[in-house]
């Protein structure tokens with residue numbers, strides 16, 4: 001947590017930041033399907049980068065390569081200055097890359113605190129320091145503005161948005177530096193999605209790099225600093241959100257405009 005709090009990037013000028021993540025010419029095929037055809041893109045510290053594109057554009061394939069779930073056929077991934085030709089999931093986690101999926105890998109029968117401290121439990125003489133962990137869990141959730149009244153309830157009893165919040169809090173607790181959300185607000189209510197969007201913005205404001213994949217363009221325009229448009233396995237344009245109209249992005253996604 002200490003790792004990411006207090007960076008305090010004050011603006012969105014990418015020239016003043018360095019890319020936390022760079023991909024260079026990534027190719028990936030599944031049999032005869034070329035899912036990625038030379039993808040090069042950057043994500044900077046302290047920004048929210050939205051990746052948009054039609055079904056089958058290659059977004060999830062790219063994300064799986066970034067989180068080490070899939071190995072690219074060729075190309076390089078550079079994280080915080082270190083180059084990888086193929087990242088393993090383990091290495092990606094060590095580098096602070098974490099992906100939050102809609103279907104979250106949380107222990108539903110365990111309470112909120114146990115989920116947050118999974119693998120890093122506080123103990124004294126072999127006994128769990130449950131009270132201290134509950135206090136720290138409370139502080140962490142409050143810091144992140146995640147609305148969970150009771151940290152001792154099983155995660156399975158929480159709403160989708162609250163569970164998403166626990167997944168994010170666990171990541172912050174573990175010191176993640178690149179946070180990837182695959183369709184975070186699909187299947188979420190208005191209040192829940194607003195809370196998740198606020199949280200994403202807040203984390204980027206504290207210096208984390210956030211990548212969000214979404215088909216929801218109003219959400220994308222609400223929270224992103226930049227938009228990366230993918231079509232048919234390629235990045236066809238990287239745009240600054242504030243200098244872009246939603247119609248332009250729709251046209252690029254659908255192929256109604258040609259891009260060079």
Ligand SMILES: Nc1ncnc2c1ncn2[C@@H]1O[C@H](COP(=O)(O)OP(=O)(O)OP(=O)(O)O)[C@@H](O)[C@H]1O
Pocket residue numbers: 030033034035053054055056057058059060061062
């Ligand atoms: N495991 C796989 N085996 C075979 N083909 C795959 C596999 N995963 C993805 N593909 C193919 O690669 C292409 C890109 O798929 P991908 O899932 O990356 O798209 P996407 O942009 O995430 O789409 P969506 O918005 O629908 O989630 C598609 O043509 C898809 O059918």
Ligand SMILES: [Mg+2]
Pocket residue numbers: 059060061
């Ligand atoms: Mg997908």
